[in-house]
Amino acid sequence: MNEGIKFNSKKNENIEQYENYKYYQLTMNKRTCLYDRHAQLGAFMQPFAGFDMPIQYTSIIEEHNAVRLHCGVFDVSHMGEVFVKGNEAEKFVNHIFTNDITNAPLFQIYYGMMLYPEGGTVDDLLVYKMGNQEFLLVVNAANIDKDVAWIKQNSEGFDVQIDDESENYSQLAIQGPEAEKAVEEALGIPCHELAFYTAKTRTQFGETFIVSRTGYTGEDGFEIYASHKLIVDLWDKLLDSKRVTPCGLGCRDTLRFEVGLPLYGDELSDTITPVMAGLSMFCKFDKPEFIGKDAISKQKEEGPTSRLRGIELEGNAIPRHGYKVLQDGKVVGEVTTGYKLISVDKSCAVALVDSSLKLGDKVEIQIRKKTFPGTIVKKKFYDKHYKK
Amino acid sequence: MTYFSESHEYVRVEGEFGYIGITDFAQKELGNIVYVDMPEVDDEVTAGDDFGAVESVKAANDLISPISGIVIEVNEALEDHPELINQDANSNWIIKVKLSDPSELENLMDEEAYNASIS
Numbered sequence: 001m002n003e004g005i006k007f008n009s010k011k012n013e014n015i016e017q018y019e020n021y022k023y024y025q026l027t028m029n030k031r032t033c034l035y036d037r038h039a040q041l042g043a044f045m046q047p048f049a050g051f052d053m054p055i056q057y058t059s060i061i062e063e064h065n066a067v068r069l070h071c072g073v074f075d076v077s078h079m080g081e082v083f084v085k086g087n088e089a090e091k092f093v094n095h096i097f098t099n100d101i102t103n104a105p106l107f108q109i110y111y112g113m114m115l116y117p118e119g120g121t122v123d124d125l126l127v128y129k130m131g132n133q134e135f136l137l138v139v140n141a142a143n144i145d146k147d148v149a150w151i152k153q154n155s156e157g158f159d160v161q162i163d164d165e166s167e168n169y170s171q172l173a174i175q176g177p178e179a180e181k182a183v184e185e186a187l188g189i190p191c192h193e194l195a196f197y198t199a200k201t202r203t204q205f206g207e208t209f210i211v212s213r214t215g216y217t218g219e220d221g222f223e224i225y226a227s228h229k230l231i232v233d234l235w236d237k238l239l240d241s242k243r244v245t246p247c248g249l250g251c252r253d254t255l256r257f258e259v260g261l262p263l264y265g266d267e268l269s270d271t272i273t274p275v276m277a278g279l280s281m282f283c284k285f286d287k288p289e290f291i292g293k294d295a296i297s298k299q300k301e302e303g304p305t306s307r308l309r310g311i312e313l314e315g316n317a318i319p320r321h322g323y324k325v326l327q328d329g330k331v332v333g334e335v336t337t338g339y340k341l342i343s344v345d346k347s348c349a350v351a352l353v354d355s356s357l358k359l360g361d362k363v364e365i366q367i368r369k370k371t372f373p374g375t376i377v378k379k380k381f382y383d384k385h386y387k388k
Numbered sequence: 389m390t391y392f393s394e395s396h397e398y399v400r401v402e403g404e405f406g407y408i409g410i411t412d413f414a415q416k417e418l419g420n421i422v423y424v425d426m427p428e429v430d431d432e433v434t435a436g437d438d439f440g441a442v443e444s445v446k447a448a449n450d451l452i453s454p455i456s457g458i459v460i461e462v463n464e465a466l467e468d469h470p471e472l473i474n475q476d477a478n479s480n481w482i483i484k485v486k487l488s489d490p491s492e493l494e495n496l497m498d499e500e501a502y503n504a505s506i507s
Binding site for chain 2: 044055056059060061250253254316317318320339340342347367368
């Protein structure tokens with residue numbers, strides 16, 4: 001049986017190699033192991049979730065198109081990795097997680113949320129089954145500390161061990177129709193057989209690491225979790241192969257938005273529940289219990305008072321987070337995310353609006369001094385191309 | 389003669405008219421420009437007030453007018469091709485204005501001073 005990945009022995013070696021890493025933690029933003037690579041490429045860097053992260057290397061549009069048409073690689077080392085192990089690991093994860101991981105097949109991956117008792121969202125996350133009673137929770141960078149505290153707090157009374165391994169792991173996301181080819185040929189990691197939303201461990205390059213067929217772009221792709229040293233090596237191999245384009249957080253957001261994926265902080269939050277976000281299919285109501293189940297069951301039954309809807313604008317004006325949505329001159333909601341899309345020629349928004357609004361309804365969005373007409377549509381503006 | 393503001397707009401003065409745009413430095417900072425929100429002909433602009441916006445992929449950025457006057461012409465090519473500003477910010481001005489108070493130009497920088505300010 002797989003006993004999970006042990007990186008503790010490598011921890012000091014990794015940090016020694018990146019001695020600056022500790023210094024930056026004390027006085028400035030954190031930096032991933034790939035910071036020097038981003039700097040060498042002339043990336044435009046900005047703080048995000050306490051890290052200095054690359055927003056773009058050349059242009060957001062170019063990088064976005066590279067992912068849709070070929071292959072892009074993202075440094076997502078800022079994300080959090082939390083291991084839950086122990087005799088009651090499955091029971092405990094089912095208690096804090098909305099999706100159902102009962103008797104999960106080894107290496108199966110689940111998307112879902114952790115909720116507050118009142119139903120609001122703590123975070124959205126992926127749960128990887130890594131062993132008989134061992135789960136890897138991959139959480140948003142901005143929520144690592146909050147999530148770890150929440151998980152530990154709620155683990156009292158369960159026979160489990162919680163290990164926050166976020167500082168021991170770095171991560172790459174390799175995304176696009178040519179991702180499989182890139183990973184197999186540039187890295188020598190076979191992945192053709194890896195099914196969508198499953199993972200495997202691989203021992204290669206003197207290390208055991210995790211590869212999954214997952215991503216946040218709507219394209220086929222893989223995520224690799226490994227030591228800092230190996231991730232730098234894999235990044236170099238990918239770029240040297242000329243099969244991938246380095247891509248920053250700028251296009252990561254435009255890509256996910258086009259295919260209707262939520263971003264915690266905008267489409268999910270402590271006040272936006274999965275029911276309001278249209279994500280209740282990731283909440284398994286026939287589980288006996290999970291934190292927040294009662295609250296969102298009630299909300300689902302009664303219908304939420306507001307919910308997320310897509311809006312397609314008639315012209316090119318661009319809706320942005322916080323802009324008001326109006327119907328007949330009355331404010332009926334607010335934009336959570338908006339962009340002029342890159343893969344489709346239109347401006348679209350996702351907005352939290354009164355539940356009375358239906359698909360096809362005409363609304364207006366207030367953009368600075370004027371209002372612009374639009375229509376309520378589904379939140380997916382571009383079709384996903386997953387390998388299912 | 390071209391004058392520059394601290395918020396990276398320029399006004400190229402030709403007689404009583406000024407062509408207002410954003411500088412090459414500004415377009416580089418913004419990245420891909422995907423939309424230009426422009427005023428209409430006959431609108432008034434006031435020095436120091438916003439007269440529209442230039443939008444990059446991620447954010448809307450207010451355009452601040454360096455001078456006061458009346459909008460005579462709007463660069464309509466930017467409606468369908470906002471990326472023209474990325475290609476050539478100096479040639480692709482945004483609005484043409486009839487100046488109401490040329491003395492305002494004294495508050496702006498010349499090219500040398502502007503280039504020094506961004507280096």
